[in-house]
Amino acid sequence: MKVIEIAEWLGLPYEGEANRNVEQAAPIESAGPAEIAFAQPRKARREVEDSHAGCIIVTLEFDNAAGRTIIRCKDPRATFAKIVARLHPPKRPEPGIHESAVVSPSVRFGDGVSVGPLAVISDHVEIGDHTTIGAHCSIGTGARIGPDCTLHAAVTIYERTEVGARTILHSGVVLGADGFGFNRTSSGYEKFPQIGRVVVGSDVELGANVTVDRAALGATTIGDGSKFDNMVHVGHNCTIGRNVIIVAQTGVAGGSVIEDWCVIGGQVGIGDNVRIKSGAILGSKSGVLTGKILPGDGQVY
Amino acid sequence: MKVIEIAEWLGLPYEGEANRNVEQAAPIESAGPAEIAFAQPRKARREVEDSHAGCIIVTLEFDNAAGRTIIRCKDPRATFAKIVARLHPPKRPEPGIHESAVVSPSVRFGDGVSVGPLAVISDHVEIGDHTTIGAHCSIGTGARIGPDCTLHAAVTIYERTEVGARTILHSGVVLGADGFGFNRTSSGYEKFPQIGRVVVGSDVELGANVTVDRAALGATTIGDGSKFDNMVHVGHNCTIGRNVIIVAQTGVAGGSVIEDWCVIGGQVGIGDNVRIKSGAILGSKSGVLTGKILPGDGQVY
Amino acid sequence: MKVIEIAEWLGLPYEGEANRNVEQAAPIESAGPAEIAFAQPRKARREVEDSHAGCIIVTLEFDNAAGRTIIRCKDPRATFAKIVARLHPPKRPEPGIHESAVVSPSVRFGDGVSVGPLAVISDHVEIGDHTTIGAHCSIGTGARIGPDCTLHAAVTIYERTEVGARTILHSGVVLGADGFGFNRTSSGYEKFPQIGRVVVGSDVELGANVTVDRAALGATTIGDGSKFDNMVHVGHNCTIGRNVIIVAQTGVAGGSVIEDWCVIGGQVGIGDNVRIKSGAILGSKSGVLTGKILPGDGQVY
Numbered sequence: 077m078k079v080i081e082i083a084e085w086l087g088l089p090y091e092g093e094a095n096r097n098v099e100q101a102a103p104i105e106s107a108g109p110a111e112i113a114f115a116q117p118r119k120a121r122r123e124v125e126d127s128h129a130g131c132i133i134v135t136l137e138f139d140n141a142a143g144r145t146i147i148r149c150k151d152p153r154a155t156f157a158k159i160v161a162r163l164h165p166p167k168r169p170e171p172g173i174h175e176s177a178v179v180s181p182s183v184r185f186g187d188g189v190s191v192g193p194l195a196v197i198s199d200h201v202e203i204g205d206h207t208t209i210g211a212h213c214s215i216g217t218g219a220r221i222g223p224d225c226t227l228h229a230a231v232t233i234y235e236r237t238e239v240g241a242r243t244i245l246h247s248g249v250v251l252g253a254d255g256f257g258f259n260r261t262s263s264g265y266e267k268f269p270q271i272g273r274v275v276v277g278s279d280v281e282l283g284a285n286v287t288v289d290r291a292a293l294g295a296t297t298i299g300d301g302s303k304f305d306n307m308v309h310v311g312h313n314c315t316i317g318r319n320v321i322i323v324a325q326t327g328v329a330g331g332s333v334i335e336d337w338c339v340i341g342g343q344v345g346i347g348d349n350v351r352i353k354s355g356a357i358l359g360s361k362s363g364v365l366t367g368k369i370l371p372g373d374g375q376v377y
Numbered sequence: 378m379k380v381i382e383i384a385e386w387l388g389l390p391y392e393g394e395a396n397r398n399v400e401q402a403a404p405i406e407s408a409g410p411a412e413i414a415f416a417q418p419r420k421a422r423r424e425v426e427d428s429h430a431g432c433i434i435v436t437l438e439f440d441n442a443a444g445r446t447i448i449r450c451k452d453p454r455a456t457f458a459k460i461v462a463r464l465h466p467p468k469r470p471e472p473g474i475h476e477s478a479v480v481s482p483s484v485r486f487g488d489g490v491s492v493g494p495l496a497v498i499s500d501h502v503e504i505g506d507h508t509t510i511g512a513h514c515s516i517g518t519g520a521r522i523g524p525d526c527t528l529h530a531a532v533t534i535y536e537r538t539e540v541g542a543r544t545i546l547h548s549g550v551v552l553g554a555d556g557f558g559f560n561r562t563s564s565g566y567e568k569f570p571q572i573g574r575v576v577v578g579s580d581v582e583l584g585a586n587v588t589v590d591r592a593a594l595g596a597t598t599i600g601d602g603s604k605f606d607n608m609v610h611v612g613h614n615c616t617i618g619r620n621v622i623i624v625a626q627t628g629v630a631g632g633s634v635i636e637d638w639c640v641i642g643g644q645v646g647i648g649d650n651v652r653i654k655s656g657a658i659l660g661s662k663s664g665v666l667t668g669k670i671l672p673g674d675g676q677v678y
Numbered sequence: 679m680k681v682i683e684i685a686e687w688l689g690l691p692y693e694g695e696a697n698r699n700v701e702q703a704a705p706i707e708s709a710g711p712a713e714i715a716f717a718q719p720r721k722a723r724r725e726v727e728d729s730h731a732g733c734i735i736v737t738l739e740f741d742n743a744a745g746r747t748i749i750r751c752k753d754p755r756a757t758f759a760k761i762v763a764r765l766h767p768p769k770r771p772e773p774g775i776h777e778s779a780v781v782s783p784s785v786r787f788g789d790g791v792s793v794g795p796l797a798v799i800s801d802h803v804e805i806g807d808h809t810t811i812g813a814h815c816s817i818g819t820g821a822r823i824g825p826d827c828t829l830h831a832a833v834t835i836y837e838r839t840e841v842g843a844r845t846i847l848h849s850g851v852v853l854g855a856d857g858f859g860f861n862r863t864s865s866g867y868e869k870f871p872q873i874g875r876v877v878v879g880s881d882v883e884l885g886a887n888v889t890v891d892r893a894a895l896g897a898t899t900i901g902d903g904s905k906f907d908n909m910v911h912v913g914h915n916c917t918i919g920r921n922v923i924i925v926a927q928t929g930v931a932g933g934s935v936i937e938d939w940c941v942i943g944g945q946v947g948i949g950d951n952v953r954i955k956s957g958a959i960l961g962s963k964s965g966v967l968t969g970k971i972l973p974g975d976g977q978v979y
Contacts, residue, residue: 101873101895102895102896103895103896106896151861153861153870154861154863154868157861157868157869157870157871160870160871160873160895161869161871164871164873166871167819167837174780176780178475178477178494178495178512192798193780193798194495194513194780194796194798194814196493196494196495196512196513196530210816211780211798211816212495212513212531212796212798212814212816212832212834214511214512214513214530214531214548216530217468228834228836228855229798229816229818229834229836230513230531230814230816230832230834230852232513232529232530232531232548232549234529234530234548235468244856246852246855246856247816247834247836247852247855248549248586248834248850248852248887248889250531250547250548250549250585250586250607253529253547253548253584253585253607254545254547254582254584256584256604256606256607256624256625258604258622259452259454259455259458261455264580264601264602264619264620265602265604265620265622266455266458267458267462267582268454268458268461269458269461269462269465269467271402271461271465279866281856281869283855283856283858283889283891284852284855284889284891285549285586285608285850285852285887285889285909287549287584287585287586287607287608289584289585289607293402293403293404293461294403294404294407300866301866301867303858303860303867305858305911305913306852306855306858306889306891306911307586307608307887307889307909307911307929309606309607309608309625309626311606311625318866319866319867321860321867323858323931324858324911324913324929324931325626325911325927325929325947327608327625327626327643327644329624329625329643342929342931342947343644343929343945343947343965345626345643345644345661345662347661360947360949360965361947361965363644363661363662479776479778479795479796479813495796495814497794497795497796497813497814497831513796513814513832515812515813515814515831515832515849517831518769531814531832533814533830533831533832533849533850535830535831535849536769549850549887551832551848551849551850551886551887551908554830554848554849554885554886554908555846555848555883555885557885557905557907557908557925557926559905559923560753560755560756560759562756565881565902565903565920565921566903566905566921566923567756567759568759568763568883569755569759569762570759570762570763570766570768572703572762572766586850586887586909588850588885588886588887588908588909590885590886590908594703594704594705594762595704595705595708608887608909610907610908610909610926610927612907612926626927628909628926628927628944628945630925630926630944644945646927646944646945646962646963648962664945664962664963
């Protein structure tokens with residue numbers, strides 16, 4: 077793609093060689109003449125000076141004294157993300173059900189669905205248009221997966237789970253395992269039956285080996301646009317709002333509510349029946365005791 | 378099931394419409410006229426008032442001034458758990474070995490075993506009566522699984538592991554991976570061979586993505602009736618007693634002993650060669666240094 | 679194996695019954711007359727006295743007043759590890775591709791490779807000589823696995839990942855899932871594309887359910903000889919050096935560097951863009967804030 081083509085596609089000003097061709101994106105330190113990179117605003121001067129990149133994304137104010145080939149914008153990182161996505165579109169497998177997959181005859185597939193080798197799709201499952209189910213995924217009875225989702229290899233979804241549109245689930249994700257509920261007796265613990273389910277919204281992304289437990293009754297829910305890093309654990313009957321960020325290895329115990337736009341750091345422990353109000357930010361490794369109500373930032377986004 | 382049938386089955390007093398039919402269990406906030414719910418003792422008055430449930434489980438002392446249809450008992454939550462289990466029995470798959478499973482001819486199956494699609498069962502494995510092996514499970518050579526167990530999809534069991542009766546293993550559980558033991562040399566670390574195994578008792582439940590490592594020599598053991606939440610890690614040569622509760626994301630390093638009836642919170646870190654005595658309760662996110670001995674509660678259950 | 683054979687193989691002095699046969703290794707407490715054990719130097723006197731082991735590995739200085747059959751050496755544990763490895767060699771499956779595996783015709787196999795049941799190996803993958811791929815493993819397009827590796831059952835490797843020689847990956851390991859990078863907008867989070875990859879060195883061992891994320895650009899790297907315990911998480915663009923030990927449930931956020939020979943305890947949280955210098959030791963449950971530089975021990979190994 078030529079520099080001028082990128083600039084025009086994004087409606088951004090450029091300087092330098094309009095016809096230079098950039099084939100791929102690269103980190104600014106290692107980018108070569110056929111690659112595009114971005115400079116971090118605070119280190120831009122030095123990064124640009126040291127770089128061999130064919131084109132560099134910089135801020136509107138950047139001083140291009142050296143006359144490099146650049147594209148100017150307000151937020152170089154976000155602009156670069158768009159260019160990366162265009163130059164390196166994710167490779168979607170061809171639509172079709174791999175012959176080695178085990179698929180119940182009662183499954184309802186949308187158009188253009190891809191099911192990978194050795195996946196298992198149980199009775200009465202519904203899979204939306206253009207969704208990709210990776211190798212070794214298991215989808216339990218009656219689950220519903222929306223359109224344009226990507227389930228990477230080895231995702232396990234228990235019965236009756238729902239997933240919205242455009243959601244990405246990484247390998248090792250487990251949705252719908254039983255919540256952790258027991259009644260103590262003099263001879264041992266008796267299981268409190270877990271007959272609810274998990275409902276995951278649209279535009280969600282869950283990292284590798286994340287687990288979300290089904291509700292005892294009702295549903296554990298993950299709101300639209302929320303993003304979880306690897307190994308996050310969400311207990312039964314939690315309600316996670318929209319656009320919530322949860323960093324790796326954080327755990328949320330049963331019945332807690334995390335409202336919209338919260339940002340929860342890594343290795344945080346959230347007790348049961350906690351409420352974290354909209355827009356709150358919790359530092360990594362923090363802990364929130366059972367039943368606490370945490371104020372948000374007072375802002376409604 | 379009619380209210381009178383439930384009350385008579387449990388031997389409990391009821392009030393109100395004896396012949397009202399309840400089809401399923403529901404949370405008290407959302408339960409409708411054909412559903413049964415329970416009220417938490419401390420909030421019962423208000424919960425019952427606001428609920429549309431067809432029947433509500435309450436304490437013996439509850440003041441039923443409004444004349445609702447109720448069943449009285451000592452512990453509403455525990456009684457409700459029994460009713461849920463009866464109204465919503467877990468669906469067991471039909472017995473039989475799915476044609477896509479890869480099963481060694483030397484496997485010995487009990488009666489009524491169910492093996493799901495694409496499971497792998499290696500040489501000399503024994504599976505007890507009425508046990509269910511989910512899709513994509515792998516059972517290593519010489520492992521023995523007792524009767525009436527449920528292995529959900531994608532459980533991985535290494536060679537020579539033993540599991541008792543009625544034990545439930547959720548998806549992503551790994552039993553018998555090598556313990557973490559190395560000898561440092563001037564050029565790198567040499568692996569201390571891990572030739573022991575894992576022995577899990579009866580009536581155990583392990584949550585999604587739990588890992589229990591094999592012993593270097595001898596066995597890592599999980600006692601009868603113990604229940605682990607998701608992503609608990611148990612290192613090599615640990616001895617976990619009977620009826621031990623371990624909440625999510627807790628780790629137990631090599632050689633530690635947790636005696637019967639302990640309750641370990643979430644994200645706890647227990648160093649190696651620790652002994653936690655019977656009945657001790659450890660708060661979430663606590664840490665126990667290597668070699669410590671923690672007193673229990675002085676009571677033998 | 680006779681005691682004299684073991685002693686001569688290792689070039690170590692022995693005392694007692696030269697022709698006693700030891701068939702297997704065992705813990706000193708439970709070892710019987712046909713078994714070999716080792717005594718911990720600080721407790722050796724009592725351990726040897728109480729043991730029925732046929733032969734015991736002790737220090738050079740041990741006082742063998744009781745005239746037991748012993749082998750003397752500088753480091754009994756390390757010597758015992760060598761003997762265990764010899765008496766109990768890991769059982770490698772027979773070479774060959776299991777007929778149920780789904781293998782692209784473009785895969786290039788070395789000599790003596792074993793591929794287990796129901797594994798999936800995608801286009802253009804290369805697998806080195808004598809490497810074992812367990813049941814239910816998925817190897818993504820263009821990945822390269824070196825010689826003499828062991829992938830236990832249910833390892834998931836995303837496209838373009840590289841693994842060196844003699845590396846061991848335990849069940850549930852996920853290599854190459856997307857790093858956690860998003861740009862916040864007023865309407866939600868936009869994914870920063872993750873187009874880099876994961877490069878794991880030689881002689882590495884990764885425990886059960888470990889996750890290593892691919893780089894946004896470039897590579898996340900794990901150096902030769904490093905060993906991770908279960909459920910370690912390594913974020914995108916991290917650089918882990920050679921011979922680094924990371925204990926269970928530790929997380930390393932994006933872009934951090936851990937230099938050679940560091941030892942990181944369990945449940946440690948390392949923020950993003952941290953540098954931990956060579957030989958540093960971090961205690962379990964410690965935390966390192968974003969951007970910090972930690973000194974090493976000043977020694978270059």
